Amino acid sequence: MKHLQFIDEYGSFSIKQPENTSYLYFPLASETGLKSSLTPNLGGDSKTDQETFLLEPVSAENLHNNRSVRNFWLVCEKEGIFSATGASAKQEAVKFTALQDQSKITAGFMWHTLERFSSALSLETRITSFIPVNDNVEIMHITVRNQSDSTKDLIPYAAIPIYGRSADNIRDHRNVTSMLHRIRTDSNGVFVRPTMSFDERGHRPNTKIYYVCGCSGSGQAPESFYPTVEDFLGEGGTYTHPRAVCENYSGVPAGTTAAGKEAMGAFRFPRIRLAPGKEAEYILLLGVEGTHEGIARIYEKYNSPDKVRKSLEITKSWWKEKVNTGFHTGDADFDRLMKWICFQPFLRRLFGCSFLPHHDYGRGGRGWRDLWQDCLSLLLMDPNGVGQMIEKNFGGVRIDGTNATIIGDGDGNFIADRNGISRVWMDHALWPQMTTKLYIDQTGDIDILNRQAPYFKDAQSDRGTQIDTLWDAGQGNLLRTEDNNIYTGTILEHLLIQQLTAFYEVGGHNIYRLRGADWNDALDMASEHGESVAFTFAYTGNLRELASMIRLLESRSPVKETKLTEELRILLNDDPELFENTADKINLLASYTQSCRHRVSGRRFSVPLSELAENLEHKADWLTGYLKDHEWIDGGADEGWFNSYYDNHGRAVEGFFPNEVRMILTGQVFAIMGNVASEQQIRKIVNSADHYLYQKEIGGYRLNTDFHELKFDMGRMFGFAYGEKENGAVFSHMTVMYANALYRRGFAKEGWKALKTLAETALDFDTSRIYPGIPEYFRSDGRGMYHYLTGAASWFMMTMITQVFGVRGEAGDLILAPRLMAEQFDDQGKASVSLVFAGKKLDVIYENPDRKDSGAYKVSSSFCEGQKLQTDKLGRAVLPRRMLDTLSGGRHRIIVKLN
Numbered sequence: 001m002k003h004l005q006f007i008d009e010y011g012s013f014s015i016k017q018p019e020n021t022s023y024l025y026f027p028l029a030s031e032t033g034l035k036s037s038l039t040p041n042l043g044g045d046s047k048t049d050q051e052t053f054l055l056e057p058v059s060a061e062n063l064h065n066n067r068s069v070r071n072f073w074l075v076c077e078k079e080g081i082f083s084a085t086g087a088s089a090k091q092e093a094v095k096f097t098a099l100q101d102q103s104k105i106t107a108g109f110m111w112h113t114l115e116r117f118s119s120a121l122s123l124e125t126r127i128t129s130f131i132p133v134n135d136n137v138e139i140m141h142i143t144v145r146n147q148s149d150s151t152k153d154l155i156p157y158a159a160i161p162i163y164g165r166s167a168d169n170i171r172d173h174r175n176v177t178s179m180l181h182r183i184r185t186d187s188n189g190v191f192v193r194p195t196m197s198f199d200e201r202g203h204r205p206n207t208k209i210y211y212v213c214g215c216s217g218s219g220q221a222p223e224s225f226y227p228t229v230e231d232f233l234g235e236g237g238t239y240t241h242p243r244a245v246c247e248n249y250s251g252v253p254a255g256t257t258a259a260g261k262e263a264m265g266a267f268r269f270p271r272i273r274l275a276p277g278k279e280a281e282y283i284l285l286l287g288v289e290g291t292h293e294g295i296a297r298i299y300e301k302y303n304s305p306d307k308v309r310k311s312l313e314i315t316k317s318w319w320k321e322k323v324n325t326g327f328h329t330g331d332a333d334f335d336r337l338m339k340w341i342c343f344q345p346f347l348r349r350l351f352g353c354s355f356l357p358h359h360d361y362g363r364g365g366r367g368w369r370d371l372w373q374d375c376l377s378l379l380l381m382d383p384n385g386v387g388q389m390i391e392k393n394f395g396g397v398r399i400d401g402t403n404a405t406i407i408g409d410g411d412g413n414f415i416a417d418r419n420g421i422s423r424v425w426m427d428h429a430l431w432p433q434m435t436t437k438l439y440i441d442q443t444g445d446i447d448i449l450n451r452q453a454p455y456f457k458d459a460q461s462d463r464g465t466q467i468d469t470l471w472d473a474g475q476g477n478l479l480r481t482e483d484n485n486i487y488t489g490t491i492l493e494h495l496l497i498q499q500l501t502a503f504y505e506v507g508g509h510n511i512y513r514l515r516g517a518d519w520n521d522a523l524d525m526a527s528e529h530g531e532s533v534a535f536t537f538a539y540t541g542n543l544r545e546l547a548s549m550i551r552l553l554e555s556r557s558p559v560k561e562t563k564l565t566e567e568l569r570i571l572l573n574d575d576p577e578l579f580e581n582t583a584d585k586i587n588l589l590a591s592y593t594q595s596c597r598h599r600v601s602g603r604r605f606s607v608p609l610s611e612l613a614e615n616l617e618h619k620a621d622w623l624t625g626y627l628k629d630h631e632w633i634d635g636g637a638d639e640g641w642f643n644s645y646y647d648n649h650g651r652a653v654e655g656f657f658p659n660e661v662r663m664i665l666t667g668q669v670f671a672i673m674g675n676v677a678s679e680q681q682i683r684k685i686v687n688s689a690d691h692y693l694y695q696k697e698i699g700g701y702r703l704n705t706d707f708h709e710l711k712f713d714m715g716r717m718f719g720f721a722y723g724e725k726e727n728g729a730v731f732s733h734m735t736v737m738y739a740n741a742l743y744r745r746g747f748a749k750e751g752w753k754a755l756k757t758l759a760e761t762a763l764d765f766d767t768s769r770i771y772p773g774i775p776e777y778f779r780s781d782g783r784g785m786y787h788y789l790t791g792a793a794s795w796f797m798m799t800m801i802t803q804v805f806g807v808r809g810e811a812g813d814l815i816l817a818p819r820l821m822a823e824q825f826d827d828q829g830k831a832s833v834s835l836v837f838a839g840k841k842l843d844v845i846y847e848n849p850d851r852k853d854s855g856a857y858k859v860s861s862s863f864c865e866g867q868k869l870q871t872d873k874l875g876r877a878v879l880p881r882r883m884l885d886t887l888s889g890g891r892h893r894i895i896v897k898l899n
């Protein structure tokens with residue numbers, strides 16, 4: 001029997017003895033800010049932001065010893081003590097023996113139930129943890145059941161240490177900050193209000209109150225409190241052997257204060273008498289609020305088992321409904337895994353890239369790349385308002401084509417970087433266009449290109465190489481004209497500036513410079529001479545796609561030209577001789593960036609849309625030829641691939657080296673996606689990737705081969721052990737983009753192989769050792785790492801919907817062009833996807849009775865609610881927007897027959 005089993009179609013699962021697996025953690029969060037992680041012993045932390053940690057912050061390595069967190073003890077007068085979380089010295093001592101408690105976790109979106117059974121005490125406990133959608137409180141609903149045939153006398157204790165301060169204080173003044181604590185016992189719990197937020201750059205008064213409170217199922221309050229760690233543990237006591245529990249001594253009554261010590265949300269409930277087969281219930285509430293009234297409100301809202309059960313049901317259905325995409329294929333486990341993958345983008349939106357045990361970096365914000373990637377999944381699940389979000393995000397672009405990198409809360413809130421000259425990631429201009437393209441495809445709203453947005457302004461100028469000394473913070477963060485008016489340009493202008501400035505910023509090989517790094521953050525040591533061929537491919541694709549978006553705009557609008565800022569004119573240089581000349585390109589870019597270093601003129605010129613499109617196509621064509629001529633590595637009759645980078649010594653990074661073959665997946669992905677690689681080249685690339693990068697047991701395609709070199713002229717990635725993170729792990733995001741690129745170019749079998757291997761490894765618990773979902777990467781032994789918060793999830797979901805199922809928008813119409821393999825259909829030859837498109841709930845059902853493979857079948861007929869659909873020249877079923885608009889209410893079935 002498999003360790004981990006799904007229990008319903010929403011991906012809820014259960015797993016026995018989870019505490020026997022290391023590094024497991026599960027996320028819980030509310031929409032209002034509380035974020036928790038839970039280990040199988042209910043270790044893990046809880047916080048609303050970097051400054052506000054309710055429970056002590058943990059990193060992955062703390063999890064082995066993380067027994068000091070949420071605990072619920074039962075003192076059984078005759079048989080001894082028992083921890084319902086399994087976190088007692090006694091229970092630990094019998095771990096891995098026949099005497100170990102039986103335990104099981106069952107979990108679904110934002111809820112987690114831990115069950116334990118002690119044969120020694122004949123006690124069964126169940127703790128359901130969840131965070132309601134709109135409150136910052138983590139609820140623990142505890143049930144204790146007497147499984148013996150005699151009556152038991154039990155004394156229950158809740159024990160949760162309250163950290164109550166900033167994560168920064170975990171080492172910086174940990175003890176000093178405990179002196180700030182002012183602690184009070186209330187009738188139902190322990191409240192901690194630190195006097196100030198400790199920060200040597202400027203201490204601030206604190207108003208937050210951290211609390212742990214509780215009651216029994218029948219409304220009984222605790223009878224005795226242990227408000228400090230010292231009170232509870234006793235001299236020499238430990239969290240797994242606390243003297244208050246072991247010696248059963250009394251604490252202090254409600255209404256007591258304590259100060260200047262580590263706080264403890266610990267209290268004892270009155271003794272209970274439990275007849276055989278009977279249950280008792282307890283509710284613990286842990287959270288943070290701004291006022292005592294706030295805590296009273298929460299307490300009132302959740303102080304009975306009925307209220308808690310109701311809230312749990314609301315929480316469960318809220319998240320089920322949010323994840324409104326569902327797949328049905330021949331593999332039910334894969335479909336359930338997809339549920340989690342579709343849920344992950346929500347987690348990333350709530351947790352950012354920080355705040356889970358592996359994600360112990362950053363202070364909670366999201367990066368530029370993440371901002372745009374999260375929009376991708378939103379466009380597929382919750383598209384309302386994404387248009388405005390996109391428009392606002394364009395306000396983060398600087399006039400020199402770079403962008404703000406510090407992203408504040410709320411949409412379109414960008415913050416100036418005050419640290420002198422800041423890093424420029426050369427891939428950043430790529431993602432806004434990809435997201436805008438998906439937006440236009442899904443909605444048909446091509447007019448977004450004509451909408452106006454401001455430009456971000458701070459002291460950084462000339463693509464992060466100069467400081468604009470004329471600017472100061474008092475002038476604000478919006479670019480102005482010479483007349484001191486705020487300048488706005490169309491979104492099209494923003495896109496053009498991003499793509500065109502990148503085009504001219506080349507290095508010694510006439511390839512786009514790597515600068516601070518590209519998508520691969522760990523290529524951060526080649527900023528002078530490094531070049532990213534990989535992203536030059538990607539930008540080539542972008543230039544071509546932008547041209548086609550402009551052509552669509554022209555065909556749809558009565559106005560055939562667009563107005564652009566006067567300075568931009570020189571970026572439209574169309575001279576192939578200039579393209580060949582690295583020095584001239586750099587000079588041209590410098591003239592542009594200097595001309596708008598501080599302000600822009602405010603004058604505009606008009607240019608016909610068709611001319612603009614052609615201009616971009618010329619650049620894309622030139623790049624395609626140039627890249628093909630210069631970057632291909634011949635690998636013999638059936639193999640070959642593209643070089644992805646030049647290092648800081650200007651040397652090509654890939655190829656056949658004396659001791660090894662060096663190959664990186666990134667260049668291949670974008671050569672394919674950017675339409676640079678020919679079909680014949682794609683075949684060779686696939687063979688080489690299978691030869692050098694593919695390892696089935698650990699998730700499939702690695703990011704690179706082992707260079708056996710530290711390469712200080714490339715980046716920190718080569719300092720990582722081979723197989724970890726960006727150095728040769730199976731990095732899910734790049735593997736998924738590889739699959740996406742292959743599908744786009746018609747290589748369905750090859751694309752599916754990449755996706756399937758990732759999914760199979762994730763689902764193989766004995767290898768991946770993670771709960772269902774896609775991790776950031778699989779390391780060399782196949783363990784899934786940095787689980788949950790990864791851009792790979794958005795891309796996986798997008799690839800499944802728009803490529804594998806081929807359900808995608810095209811200028812607003814719905815296209816149905818499946819590329820499913822035979823094995824992806826069920827026994828009856830059916831496969832389906834449920835999703836929302838154009839605000840309508842659709843079930844798209846493909847019928848392939850002969851279970852043919854992609855390539856062997858064609859769309860023979862298709863119907864929407866019984867109405868026949870047209871098939872276009874490319875053999876795809878098309879549901880025009882106007883027909884979609886007539887659909888009303890409920891779900892709608894689209895049946896596509898394949899033959």
Ligand code: G1P
Nearest residue numbers: 369519520521733776790791792
């Ligand atoms: C992470 C970062 C992403 C970066 C990638 C590679 O990927 O979030 O911005 O491009 O590492 O360095 P993710 O966790 O999204 O898979």
